Structure formats: C-alpha cells, structure tokens
Amino acid sequence: MEITETKNESLKRAYKIIVPTADIESRMASRLGEIARTARMPGFRPGKVPVHLLRKTHGNAVMGEVLEQTVSESSQSAISENDLRPVTQPKIEIDKFEDGEDLEYTMELEIFPEITLADFSSLKLERLKVSANKEKIDATIQQIAASQKESIPLEVKRNIEEGDVVVIDFLGRVNGEEFEGGKAEGYSLEIGSGSFIPGFEEQITGHGLDEAFEINVTFPEDYKEEFAG
Structure with missing residues (x-):
C-alpha cells in the first residue's frame, strides 16, 4: 500500500492512498471461497460450485464488500502510521477502482491540535479568608430558622x-x-x-x-x- 500526503495546512490533512490490485484480488478470492463452501447452483452439489461461476453471479456484490473493507482498513492504517487524531470521520473519495487495476482514493480529515501543557509549578496561590460579622451571622441564622417554621392548625x-x-x-x-x-x-x-x-x-x-x-x-x-x- 502506498500513502502520500497531499495536504498539510493547519489542522487539515489529505492523503493519496493506493492499494495494489494483488491485494484486491486476494480479498476477492478469499471472499468468493467463503461463499463457495455453502453456495448452491443447479448441476452442482452444495459447496462444489466453481469459483469462476460464483464470480459471474456474485462478483459485483463481493467487489462492493471488498471495496468497503479495503478502504476502511487501509484508511485506518494511514491514520495510525501518521499518528493522527481525527476530529471526525475522514472524508473518502474514490479516484479509481476498476477490475484488474489498483485502487486509488483520497482521504481528507481534520485533526485535533497539539496542546502543550503549561508549567504551573511556579504559580503561587493565595488562600482567601473571609471574616464574618457576628451580627450578620445571627441575622442569617434567624432568617433560616424563620423559613423553617412549621404551621400547625388550631385545635x-x-x-x-x-x-x-x-x-x-x-x-x-x-x-x-x-x-x-x-x-x-x-x-x-x-x-x-x-x-x-x-x-x-x-x-x-x-x-x-x-x-x-x-x-x-x-x-x-x-x-x-x-x-x-
């Protein structure tokens, strides 16, 4: 797999990713082999349908699965190899995907900024002390007590x-x-x-x-x- 950075502007990144056709074919063959183990087709016993026939009947569907899986895995590899922390899911645009040729696509994303922690070891904190006035304390206590009074109906x-x-x-x-x-x-x-x-x-x-x-x-x-x- 080939990964080329095409954009590096502030927090925006873009990469051109090329997956060799051999990798695509290997994935196709593996998936078709899985289907062949349980496939049924007139004239063949269950599990004995030739892979080349399955490629004709299931090729497009399998190709879609392989494309999705390949893009997902290769894009995650590109993110890991470049130590990226994406803010959201990357934007993927397929540039080229044809039978027998390499898969080429572009991945664009925005990353979190690098944050450098400040040195707080030299900071000095002042503990503030509040001096309470006794009269105000008594008045506040009386207000609280008054608000908690319970009214009892007259007998x-x-x-x-x-x-x-x-x-x-x-x-x-x-x-x-x-x-x-x-x-x-x-x-x-x-x-x-x-x-x-x-x-x-x-x-x-x-x-x-x-x-x-x-x-x-x-x-x-x-x-x-x-x-x-």
Whole structure:
C-alpha cells in the first residue's frame, strides 16, 4: 500500500492512498471461497460450485464488500502510521477502482491540535479568608430558622393573634376602583411579619376565622405614585 500526503495546512490533512490490485484480488478470492463452501447452483452439489461461476453471479456484490473493507482498513492504517487524531470521520473519495487495476482514493480529515501543557509549578496561590460579622451571622441564622417554621392548625377556634399564619382572600380598592395586584385568594400571611403595608396586618388581629371585614390603610409616600398618600 502506498500513502502520500497531499495536504498539510493547519489542522487539515489529505492523503493519496493506493492499494495494489494483488491485494484486491486476494480479498476477492478469499471472499468468493467463503461463499463457495455453502453456495448452491443447479448441476452442482452444495459447496462444489466453481469459483469462476460464483464470480459471474456474485462478483459485483463481493467487489462492493471488498471495496468497503479495503478502504476502511487501509484508511485506518494511514491514520495510525501518521499518528493522527481525527476530529471526525475522514472524508473518502474514490479516484479509481476498476477490475484488474489498483485502487486509488483520497482521504481528507481534520485533526485535533497539539496542546502543550503549561508549567504551573511556579504559580503561587493565595488562600482567601473571609471574616464574618457576628451580627450578620445571627441575622442569617434567624432568617433560616424563620423559613423553617412549621404551621400547625388550631385545635380550638379563636381570634387571630400576632404570630399566626392565616390564609386570606382579599380585594383592594382605591377610590372605589380595583387596582392591579390588589387581589388574591388563598394567600398565606404571617401576622406581624411586615409583609404588607403598615396597618394592614394590625387590622386583621382580633378578627375571627371565616370572618369577612374591611381594612382601611394609607399607602406610604414611597409607594407607587398613583397610590401614595
């Protein structure tokens, strides 16, 4: 087999590969011999069909098998001999393949770049230390603890107290008109958490469960301009 490099540009490579006709014929004869061992043909006992007759009936199919096998094996040999690491499957183009002549084809491929590892032995690393503020640590712990609190349903009905978690439906109006974001159903609210504007949670305290009532509040000056005051 003859392998000639025809392109060497950056990461692109191309090779001209020639496989002698003797190699092709040897592969053909071997494959036809395998078929002959089990072939059946009128006038001949099983396994006794002459190879030259099988070449006439099976020649094209066997030639296709031999071509595929030869290209696969020879291209892999070319890759190994040249220490190539292809990025993808090589592109194969048959230049010449005729009965009784050498097989000639072109293989094109792109290879992985050679990577040289840097010397990290001289690098110095600095271990950073974070000093935590005790007040911030305590505040964070309290926030985590608050988020993990478990609500337990009341066994005996009573009026709402600070610290209770209530599930409420509410509808807000400004000057008698509903406004965007002022309505919710099934909203969980912890009384005293300060989640709503001042005065809202305080006016829920003391009311009974399943009770409907009105709350009057004044929006802070830094709230939405259309609601402030």
